[in-house]
Amino acid sequence: MKARVYVMPKAGVLDPQGKAIGHALEGLGFAGVNDVRAGKVIELDLAETDPAKAKSAAEDMARKLLANTVIESFRVEIA
Amino acid sequence: MKAAIIVFPGTNRERDMRTALKRVTGRDPLMLFHREDLPRDLDLVVLAGGFSYGDYLRCGAMAAQSPIMKDIKAFAEKGGHILGVCNGFQILIEAGLLPGGLLRNASLRFLSMDCTLRVERAGTAFTSRWQKGATFRAPMAHGDGNYFADDATLDRLEGEGLVAFRYVNENGEATEAANRNGSARNIAGIFSPNLRICGLMPHPEDLVDDLMGGTDGLPMFESLAESLVSA
Numbered sequence: 001m002k003a004r005v006y007v008m009p010k011a012g013v014l015d016p017q018g019k020a021i022g023h024a025l026e027g028l029g030f031a032g033v034n035d036v037r038a039g040k041v042i043e044l045d046l047a048e049t050d051p052a053k054a055k056s057a058a059e060d061m062a063r064k065l066l067a068n069t070v071i072e073s074f075r076v077e078i079a
Numbered sequence: 080m081k082a083a084i085i086v087f088p089g090t091n092r093e094r095d096m097r098t099a100l101k102r103v104t105g106r107d108p109l110m111l112f113h114r115e116d117l118p119r120d121l122d123l124v125v126l127a128g129g130f131s132y133g134d135y136l137r138c139g140a141m142a143a144q145s146p147i148m149k150d151i152k153a154f155a156e157k158g159g160h161i162l163g164v165c166n167g168f169q170i171l172i173e174a175g176l177l178p179g180g181l182l183r184n185a186s187l188r189f190l191s192m193d194c195t196l197r198v199e200r201a202g203t204a205f206t207s208r209w210q211k212g213a214t215f216r217a218p219m220a221h222g223d224g225n226y227f228a229d230d231a232t233l234d235r236l237e238g239e240g241l242v243a244f245r246y247v248n249e250n251g252e253a254t255e256a257a258n259r260n261g262s263a264r265n266i267a268g269i270f271s272p273n274l275r276i277c278g279l280m281p282h283p284e285d286l287v288d289d290l291m292g293g294t295d296g297l298p299m300f301e302s303l304a305e306s307l308v309s310a
Contacts (some may be wrong), residue, residue: 009182013227014261015185058210065144068173071180071227 001046002079003037005059007067008039052079080308082108082123085151087142092128092282094166099235099284100125103304113142117150119274123160123219123308124151126167128220128282138181139221141170148174152184160204160307161276166220168268168278177269177278179228180235185261189222190264194259195279196244196267197251203270204306205277208298214251215295218258224280226262233263243268 011016015037022036044061046055058076067074082100084093093110098110109126111117117124132141142148148170155161155176163171171177184190193216201211209215228236236242244267248257253265260280268279283296 014182014185014225016185016225029101049122061254065140066136068140068180070178070229071182 001048001054001062003044003046003054004043004077004079005042005062005066006039006069006075006077007042007062007072008074009073010073012070049056049057054078080122080304081118082125082303083111083121084108084125084127085111085113085116085147086127087113087129087131087145087170089131089133090127090129090166090199092284095227096125096127096164096284099287099300102287102295103187103296103300111147113145113160114149115147115152117147121154121159123303124154125163126161126163126170127284128165128167131166134223137169137173139166139173140170142166142170143173152176155271155276156271160303162303163276163278164282165219165224165280168280170261171276171278176276177231177271179197179226179263181267181280182221182225182261183223184221184225186259189220190259191218191220191225192259193217193259194219194267195247195249195251196281197247197253199242199245199272200240200274203243203274203277203302205270205299205302207302207306209302210246212251214247215283215298216286217283217291218285218294219281221260221280223308224260224262225278226266227258228263233266236266236269237264239272241270241272241274242266243277244271244281261272268309277301
């Protein structure tokens with residue numbers, strides 16, 4: 001079973017990468033980009049076959065390692 | 080003072096740290112690879128700078144999970160003294176031994192330059208050779224040194240006197256211009272509540288000899304050597 005962990009800078013935490021991407025988009029002539037936030041996606045291939053258990057395991061992994069919850073938020077999707 | 084420097088794959092400032100410690104104690108500190116056990120009779124554990132595990136996932140995140148960190152956490156719980164510089168500070172934060180987070184520098188640039196630090200709390204094992212408010216020069220070399228914590232944590236750090244060092248200008252003022260990496264409230268280094276763990280981004284160990292261009296960082300190591308006299 002595949003789990004996707006989306007890790008994003010928390011709301012209110014400065015995201016210099018997102019800002020830089022926004023400036024670059026503006027430089028390329030893309031108008032109307034109000035804000036950019038850059039995070040990462042981590043794909044897990046899990047042996048677990050129960051979706052609820054897989055999700056809870058992935059969330060545990062996110063809390064312990066994949067995200068630093070002081071500065072990042074995360075969301076898990078089971079595919 | 081019996082000190083050990085922890086070496087992870089990708090640590091690269093351990094020899095600078097050894098030079099600094101040897102200078103004040105007259106003997107080589109232990110160099111421990113991350114798979115070794117921590118000896119029981121240590122006075123000081125040092126996490127040196129570098130790019131442990133290639134900064135994978137987040138700076139310090141992988142090292143914080145490595146086997147020796149269990150021993151280091153136990154050492155901390157028993158009241159052991161720990162110094163973390165640069166990547167070592169990042170590891171202490173990722174391990175939960177110090178609060179907050181270290182974000183990408185606000186400028187997105189890797190900063191390789193000297194900064195001026197102000198001693199915010201004297202009288203600790205790390206700062207006893209300075210007066211409160213003293214300033215000193217320290218080299219910095221990092222891409223992710225932008226200290227972040229929520230307001231409640233920052234207020235607690237300030238209220239309990241746990242801010243160790245701040246980035247300041249040549250007049251000792253904590254200005255925005257002096258805060259090159261964008262750290263919250265110009266914070267460059269902090270203490271644990273028991274004042275026995277200290278983490279900071281700049282490198283005092285790189286100014287401990289006239290051959291290095293100055294001895295501005297030496298008081299930190301003299302403080303440690305004086306405070307942590309082995310029984």
